[in-house]
Amino acid sequence: xxxxxxxxxxxxxxxxxxxxxxxxxxxxxxxxxxxxxxxxxxxxxxxxxxxxxxxxxxxxxxxxxxxxxxxxxxxxxxxxxxxxxxxxxxxxxxxxxxxxxxxxxxxxxxxxxxxxxxxxxxxxxxxxxxxxxxxxxxxxxxxxxxxxxxxxxxxxxxxxxxxxxxxxxxxxxxxxxxxxxxxxxxxxxxxxxxxxxxxxxxxxxxxxxxxxxxxxxxxxxxxxxxxxxxxxxxxxxxxxxxxxxxxxxxxxxxxxxxxxxxxxxxxxxxxxxxxxxxxxxxxxxxxxxxxxxxxxxxxxxxxxxxxxxxxxxxxxxxxxxxxxxxxxxxxxxxxxxxxxxxxxxxxxxxxxxxxxxxxxxxxxxxxxxxxxxxxxxxxxxxxxxxxxxxxxxxxxxxxxxxxxxxxxxxxxxxxxxxxxxxxxxxxxxxxxxxxxxxxxxxxxxxxxxxxxxxxxxxxxxxxxxxxxxxxxxxxxxxxxxxxxxxxxxxxxxxxxxxxxxxxxxxxxxxxxxxxxxxxxxxxxxxxxxxxxxxxx
Numbered sequence: 001x002x003x004x005x006x007x008x009x010x011x012x013x014x015x016x017x018x019x020x021x022x023x024x025x026x027x028x029x030x031x032x033x034x035x036x037x038x039x040x041x042x043x044x045x046x047x048x049x050x051x052x053x054x055x056x057x058x059x060x061x062x063x064x065x066x067x068x069x070x071x072x073x074x075x076x077x078x079x080x081x082x083x084x085x086x087x088x089x090x091x092x093x094x095x096x097x098x099x100x101x102x103x104x105x106x107x108x109x110x111x112x113x114x115x116x117x118x119x120x121x122x123x124x125x126x127x128x129x130x131x132x133x134x135x136x137x138x139x140x141x142x143x144x145x146x147x148x149x150x151x152x153x154x155x156x157x158x159x160x161x162x163x164x165x166x167x168x169x170x171x172x173x174x175x176x177x178x179x180x181x182x183x184x185x186x187x188x189x190x191x192x193x194x195x196x197x198x199x200x201x202x203x204x205x206x207x208x209x210x211x212x213x214x215x216x217x218x219x220x221x222x223x224x225x226x227x228x229x230x231x232x233x234x235x236x237x238x239x240x241x242x243x244x245x246x247x248x249x250x251x252x253x254x255x256x257x258x259x260x261x262x263x264x265x266x267x268x269x270x271x272x273x274x275x276x277x278x279x280x281x282x283x284x285x286x287x288x289x290x291x292x293x294x295x296x297x298x299x300x301x302x303x304x305x306x307x308x309x310x311x312x313x314x315x316x317x318x319x320x321x322x323x324x325x326x327x328x329x330x331x332x333x334x335x336x337x338x339x340x341x342x343x344x345x346x347x348x349x350x351x352x353x354x355x356x357x358x359x360x361x362x363x364x365x366x367x368x369x370x371x372x373x374x375x376x377x378x379x380x381x382x383x384x385x386x387x388x389x390x391x392x393x394x395x396x397x398x399x400x401x402x403x404x405x406x407x408x409x410x411x412x413x414x415x416x417x418x419x420x421x422x423x424x425x426x427x428x429x430x431x432x433x434x435x436x437x438x439x440x441x442x443x444x445x446x447x448x449x450x451x452x453x454x455x456x457x458x459x460x461x462x463x464x465x466x467x468x469x470x471x472x473x474x475x476x477x478x479x480x481x482x483x484x485x486x487x488x489x490x491x492x493x494x495x496x497x498x499x500x501x502x503x504x505x506x507x508x509x510x511x512x513x514x515x516x517x518x519x520x521x522x523x524x525x526x527x528x529x530x531x532x533x534x535x536x
Contacts, residue, residue: 003277004059005056005129005277006056006058006059006060006102006108006109006129006130007054007108007109007126007276008055008056008058008063008095008098008099008101008108009055009109009114009117009229010109010113010114010117010118011097011098011102011105011113012046012047012090012097012101013046013048013117014047014049014050014229015047015048015050015089017084017089017183029042030174031172031173031174032079032097032172032173032174032175033171034168034171037097037101037104043101045086045088046088046097047087047088047090048089048090049089049090049091049186049187050211050229051187051208051209051211052090052094052190053204053208055095055098056277058095060129060133060136061136063108063136064136064141066099070168070171070173071164071171072164076096076174077093077096078173078174079096079097079173079174079176080092080093080175080176080178081093081175081177082180082186082189089186091190092190097173100173103137103141103143104144106143106144106145108129108130108131108133108134108137109126109127109129109133110126110127110131111130117229118224118228119226123255123258124258124260125259125276146161147161147164147165150165191205202299202300202301202303203283203297206297206303210307212231212309213308214290214315214316214319215290215292215294215319216231216283217232217313218243218316218319219282219283221244221316221320222323223251223275224251225252226243230244232244232313235316236312236313239312239313239314239316239317242317243316243317250320253324253328254272254275254331255270255273255274255275256270256494257269258274259273259274262466263468263473264351264470264473265469265473266477267474267477267478267492269342269351270342271330271331271342271346271492271494272342272346272355273347273352273353280297281355281358283297284297284359285323285326285358285359286323289319289322289326289362290318290319290323295406296406296409297405298403298405298406299406326362326366329362329365329369330362330365331494331495332494332495333497334520335525337495337519338365338374338519338521339496339519339521340492340495341385341481341490341492342492343474344385344389344478344489344490345357345385345388346358346361347474348396349392349470349471350468350470350471351466351471351474352467354395354396355404356399356404356408356409356412357395357412359409360410360412360413361416363409364413364417365377367413374521374525375525375526375531376420376424378521378522378526380420380423380424381487381488381533382483382487382488384420385489387423387429388419391445394415394445397444397445398445399412401444418436418439434446478490482517484518484522485516486499486518486519486523486527486533487519487522487526487533488533489519491519496517497517497518497519497524498518499515499523499527500515501514
């Protein structure tokens with residue numbers, strides 16, 4: 001999930017290929033100039049097909065290189081267009097044209113077009129990369145507004161700007177046109193063309209091909225918090241609004257509070273890591289929550305399974321309901337939420353979010369609930385979490401050895417169950433760890449490893465990495481984190497409940513002396529069942 005890429009997705013809107021037959025506003029240009037892009041008779045009619053990948057693949061440097069090549073009159077590969085109805089669809093070259101439009105509108109993912117497109121929801125990562133790109137463009141090329149201002153006084157402009165002004169007035173991007181008048185043929189052309197020089201990632205291709213399925217629409221709604229291009233636009237008003245509300249609710253549960261900066265110096269991290277470019281993980285989670293039996297997105301083969309279209313949005317809404325139910329099992333302050341702390345369960349010691357661990361724990365908790373074992377889990381929860389924190393490398397080692405996604409997910413789940421079963425049988429953490437040495441599947445987790453301390457002669461020659469700083473902060477902060485007064489395990493800020501030590505029905509007061517912090521499940525279910533945790 002790359003985070004150092006520029007989000008240009010708002011610069012060219014998407015449109016379904018099945019457009020009306022209204023005559024186009026533009027002729028089939030052979031060359032696209034800056035005037036065409038900024039003017040009213042071409043730029044506003046540009047569209048991406050709704051199956052086009054998100055325009056989020058370029059780094060800041062690549063955007064700068066494209067804009068510089070244009071103003072310096074260097075060669076830029078031709079773009080491929082298709083004309084249908086009133087629109088001109090970009091079959092190939094969306095990033096090139098979007099980079100130029102971003103320069104014209106000074107919008108690298110954080111200004112008006114993007115704010116409108118994303119409903120004001122711009123992540124910190126997106127803002128950071130946008131600011132970096134703008135600063136780099138302004139340094140290397142200059143802003144487009146500088147060029148506009150210099151047009152009225154070209155003679156007084158700096159020499160380097162005068163030359164570029166001249167180039168800007170005559171330079172253009174070559175346009176090639178797909179000759180077909182059939183939408184299906186044009187779509188086939190898109191996938192053929194985009195598997196050539198820069199192939200579409202198999203995950204992207206798979207989701208694009210299944211773009212009208214409940215899995216894909218639900219994943220899109222969650223990834224952008226119910227904003228961005230509305231793949232659910234054809235549904236009725238009530239369904240559309242429900243999808244957007246559900247997408248926004250799930251997004252906030254997964255990605256608030258956002259990560260800001262590195263290293264991490266807070267335990268108040270989002271449950272599912274950074275929300276930037278997280279579509280593959282969300283797609284896998286949607287499928288898991290709805291028992292959709294397909295390969296996960298870590299399989300990089302071009303998969304050809306058929307995910308059926310959702311014609312009216314009813315399946316998408318049901319998928320979102322199931323995802324929300326799973327999310328509320330893990331986090332939020334809903335009454336049945338376990339409030340699992342993400343630093344304990346889903347992050348490595350150095351602060352990297354592990355999607356496979358999230359999916360494995362989600363499946364584990366669903367299995368415990370199905371077997372009516374959540375109460376038993378609460379009884380040993382603190383010891384279980386202490387085991388995971390002390391031996392945090394086990395999660396990374398399992399994923400590294402077996403591979404991410406479905407290759408290691410069942411093994412992680414088995415590992416967690418083994419720990420729980422050991423605790424339920426009365427074993428200590430050390431005894432459980434020692435027992436792994438006799439298990440061929442997990443013995444490699446017990447092999448002693450070097451501490452990783454650098455030789456004395458090099459200690460002062462290298463600064464601490466961001467991961468090392470994060471690990472040091474976690475080691476210091478976790479033992480002192482807020483804990484549930486009922487089970488003793490860590491409480492995340494998104495899942496804080498305030499429990500009456502003495503119930504109101506039994507005369508309990510409403511003052512601070514009778515209040516204690518608890519997990520939602522511990523407060524509303526475990527305690528109400530009359531159960532308690534016996535400290536060892």
